[in-house]
Amino acid sequence: MESLITLLLCSFAFNPSPTWATTLQSSHFKELICNQCQQYCENTDLVTAGNTRVGKAGPRGLRGFPGPRGPIGEPGVIGPRGRNGPVGARGSEGVVNMTLIEQSMDRKIEEVHQMYAPRSCDGVKSDAALSRTDSGGVFKLFIPEVGVRNLFCDLTDDGGNWVVFQRRMYGNVNFYRGWGDYVKGFGDLQGDHWLGLEALHQMTNRGNIEMKINMITSDGIHWSAKYSNFRVGPGSDNYTLFVSGYSGNSTRDGFSWHDNAQFSTKDADHDYYPLRNCASEYGGGWWYHGCAYSNLNGNFSETVLWYFDGVMRIMCCSEMKIRRRL
Known part of the structure; x- marks a missing residue:
């Protein structure tokens, strides 16, 4: 009989009539009732919130898919410039490429010869001969598409x-x-x-x-x-x-x-x-x-x-x- 009264009391406490709702739903009273109705409080799936029944939290569900990536944030503030590092060791002395210098000089000389070298033997001057014979000598002549060449000019025959x-x-x-x-x-x-x-x-x-x-x-x-x-x-x-x-x-x-x-x-x-x-x-x-x-x-x-x-x-x-x- 006592158990039945306790059950009714506990049931009424957690499902009160509108008239008694305010009084019975106070935390002090609920604590008192739950002390008496410990087994009921542990076994029931219902906890009241006002007049609405809310079940106990169930097991945690599976993790959902990640949401869309948010926009890129504003760049941060540039930090202060760091200190200069130590000065490196001095490198070894380079080697002057005489071949390139000589080639460059040869090209310049060739350009000068092309500008001033005669195109045929009728334009040569005797003092410009690289070597002489009784009949003529070797002179520098410019040949189109070939360049400056040493040629022998016969200056006497016919x-x-x-x-x-x-x-x-x-x-x-x-x-x-x-x-x-x-x-x-x-x-x-x-x-x-x-x-x-x-x-x-x-x-x-x-x-x-x-x-x-x-x-x-x-x-x-x-x-x-x-x-x-x-x-x-x-x-x-x-x-x-x-x-x-x-x-x-x-x-x-x-x-x-x-x-x-x-x-x-x-x-x-x-x-x-x-x-x-x-x-x-x-x-x-x-x-x-x-x-x-x-x-x-x-x-x-x-x-x-x-x-x-x-x-x-x-x-x-x-x-x-x-x-x-x-």
Whole structure:
């Protein structure tokens, strides 16, 4: 009976009528009642808040997804500048690059030469010769697309002003060479030499150029052949020869026959024979046709040849030179 009364009292205390709500819901009274109704307070799921029933807190739920990232905040205030660090050790002394300095000086000298160097032998001054002979000397001339080159100028023969591009006199220079050497040139300007196909192309491709050949046969007779038109094509056409307008004292023109022929060497065969290499057979570089009526770059004293009266004769000496046509 006592337990039933206690249960009713506890139930009434936690679920009062509106009339008694204020009194019974005071914290003091609830504490008193709960002391008497300890078991009920622990077992019941209800705690009153005014007239609303609120259940006990359940177990903690799963963590939700994070919300969207907030905007970037304003940058903070720049802090004060730190103190300077200690001074580092001094480095070792650098090395002056003399190669670069020399190259720069060479370029400057080249520019000056290009500005003032004559373009042909008719513009040279005798006191500007790098070396002299009875017939002329070595001078610096400017060749377009090539640059400043040392060239031999014949200043006496037939009015002078000739640029010598080939000479065979002493036999001390090997003319049985490859394509690269014939393009660039080789030899001694005061002795046996070949100027170079690229320079020859650049010098004959501008204006009207004439060419002269002086020769001496093995019996000591002097011969000459002169051509009023002479031109050498570009490297893309293997330095094709264009020559015409022969005059001279040789009994046969042995050079005009090579007109329109490409230049050939032992390693660059451009002659008309598909199964022969005229450069190898004749021992030099030349405008071989099929094969030759002249061969002034052949083996010295053996195949330096010119065609006379149906016979190929050996030349002991030869010189080829060009100038602007008078």
